[in-house]
Amino acid sequence: MANDLSGVLMAPRPPFHLIDEDGHAHGPGGATMLGFWIYLMSDALIFATLFAVFGVLSTSYAGGPTPRQIFELPLVALNTSMLLVSSITYGFAMLAMDRGSTKGTQAWLLVTALFGAAFVGIELHEFAGMIAEGATPERSAFLSAFFTLVGTHGAHVTFGLVWIGVMVTQVQQHGLIPENRRRLLCLSLFWHFLDIIWIGVFTFVYLLGVLR
């Protein structure tokens, strides 16, 4: 009798339990990748507002220096190529990860970090040169908007470099476990996303600025 009763009471439980199990059957990373993608999209909106601000203020020189006087296109071209090359070397890191090569992944990550660091270094050199000439952020609305937009992008690349350093260490410690693969994929999206933002920067800020 007691057995029958417990059988009736317990009967509805397994289906709920199964559904709960099934909800977790998508493995690690599925929701994380989409969530990270949506973060990147919100980040794109931050850059959109900064681009809009720069667009509105890009001719407000207040008697100060104009883009033609302070932008050095050969330097910008060099910087652009650094970021572009770092994009494909990160792709090679992803391909090494697919092959399951721990050393290959780490090596390509370090090469990527090297190009990324070169990008940040050249950008800081450019900023220092401009500030030395008196083209400081407080000189005009154009320069405020310029330093905000390009500086925000540079800060993103700098944090990307920190993240690459963390991932090289993580892969060293734990190997290419699913969690690290997921993190490397998120970082891949982040890194390629920054390169896309830079396309907007060199077109809208530097090339258009020199044309005007």
Next chain:
Amino acid sequence: MSTSAAGHQQASHAPIEAMGHGSMKSYLVGFGLAALLTAGPFWLVMTGVLGSVPATIAAIFLMAGVQMIVHVVCFLHVNRSAEGGWTLVALIFTSVLLLILIVGSLWIMYHLNSNMMPMSAGGNGGLL
């Protein structure tokens, strides 16, 4: 719902592999196109070969747009099947917001500047 125990291992990898992954070919094709589409606008602006500023502006914006699409397809590997299409939907939604934000701001502020012209004749003139 119908994920069997046998298919569990593969199913758990599917969402990860669906995005951010590419082949050597996609990276190399993407890099080649991106290098051309980067060198092109710099060359146009630095040599002034088109001889007309509006034409050069149109050309560099066109190449920037194409290069962004190349990066999204070849490097980010966004397509209709990644994450069940949600990445593409989010990207299109963001792009629409982005265009409204940037083009709308420029349009409105340009008109405000035009209307304010008599008052700030020597000040910050038009955009673009």
